[in-house]
Amino acid sequence: MKKELATREDIEFLVHEFYQIVFKDELIGYIFTEVVEVDWEAHFPVMYDFWESVLFGTGSYRGNPMLKHIDLNRIEALPEAYFDRWIEQWENAVTTHFQGVKAEEAIAKAKSMKALMLYKIAQSNNPNFIQ
Ligand code: HEM
Structure with a gap:
């Protein structure tokens, strides 16, 4: 039986699992390991805050993704x-370890962020784009 996604510890585990897979991904891994110079261990808490805010409304994340x-x-x-x-x-990482309403929400929210990011990226190529 898989776990409900319910606590900060669950998010920490999930985010960590996800990035271990993504870093090795043959299509997109190089962005995380070669294109940007991010100290990921230091950056993970930002991701924990982000997901905690998205799923549990803590408001601990203050960035602009x-x-x-x-x-x-x-x-x-x-x-x-x-x-x-x-x-x-992301969907694989979530469904491998978790189930339930919050797990489904984590997938749905990521998908809507993806749609918004693609839209904003397309807009940003417009010379009249205002951030
Ligand atoms: C093509 C797909 C994606 C790639 C290659 C990508 C890559 C990255 C990279 C390299 C960073 C670190 C940036 C930096 O600190 O310099 C980052 C940060 C982040 N990404 Fe993505 N990302 C992708 C999609 C997504 C999606 C769909 C979400 C939404 C759930 C997301 C959420 C975030 C968040 C919240 C941060 C932290 C932003 C901050 O520091 O405040 N990413 N991403």
């Missing part, structure tokens, strides 16, 4: 296929 990915797309193009792979890996 849209802007991050618009900037990233300017350094290295992020086509839709990359987002599809990201979602596929």
Whole structure:
């Protein structure tokens, strides 16, 4: 029986699992390991805060993920296929370990963020784009 996604500890476990897989992904892994220089161990708490805010409304995350990915797309193009792979890996990580309402919400929220990111990235290529 899989677990409900219910606590900060569950999120920490899930995010960690997800990135271990994504870093090794043959399509998108290089973005995380070669394109950006991020100290991921230091960056993970930001991701925990993000997911905790999205799923449990804690408000602990204060960043702007849209802007991050618009900037990233300017350094290295992020086509839709990359987002599809990201979602596929996220969905795998979630469903391998968790079940229930919050697990489903984690997948649904990621998919809607993907749609919004793709939209914003397309908009950002417009010369009249205002961030
Ligand atoms: C093509 C797919 C994606 C790639 C390659 C990607 C890559 C990255 C990278 C490299 C960073 C670190 C940026 C930095 O700190 O310099 C990052 C941060 C982040 N990503 Fe993504 N990402 C993707 C899709 C998504 C999706 C779909 C979500 C939504 C759930 C997401 C949520 C975040 C968040 C919340 C951060 C932290 C932003 C912050 O520091 O405030 N990413 N991403």
